[in-house]
Amino acid sequence: AQKVTQAQTEISVVEKEDVTLDCVYETRDTTYYLFWYKQPPSGELVFLIRRNSFDEQNEISGRYSWNFQKSTSSFNFTITASQVVDSAVYFCALAAFTGGGNKLTFGTGTQLKVEL
């Protein structure tokens, strides 16, 4: 069985602060993918990133960066110089390939509030 834990329910920061959202996962599969999705107040789900289990290289995209560490089963997401528009719920998700298909197992999400 797969499990994703996002221990931070809610985080509040002031604009321009850096913030890290934690994600810890559990799976017995050796091949899997990890994802981050953003759900802004408007409610849609926006894909941010996908990493596969064989690629531990960290990734940076603008103000966003991701740190994948298999040794600690973590896939943390950092927003540098946060902005009000970053306010949203962020979901970490895991897809493993037992039995076909790649259904996503989501964490419970972290509500990020960025204030002026």
Add this chain to the structure above:
Amino acid sequence: NAGVMQNPRHLVRRRGQEARLRCSPMKGHSHVYWYRQLPEEGLKFMVYLQKENIIDESGMPKERFSAEFPKEGPSILRIQQVVRGDSAAYFCASSPGERETQYFGPGTRLLVL
């Protein structure tokens, strides 16, 4: 390239009525997934379909819920005899292949009175 489309965006039903939620995948995507987001909970997988086939329905409630993805037309999630506990946001996602990234639609918010 249009994204995943879902309609209606909002749906109100009275207890005992039927709800039909539609999902049109992105162009070129033949894999469709349905997820449910209950209030105060994360997203939970319901069902995975390819054209005319249900691949994995391990997350579907045993009764009242069904899904299809016909050869022509959108995927349909059908809820019969709705109850208040069915009130939730229902999201559809699509991908071009089995191990590809899933892209989500805007969701359908179902409210059962």
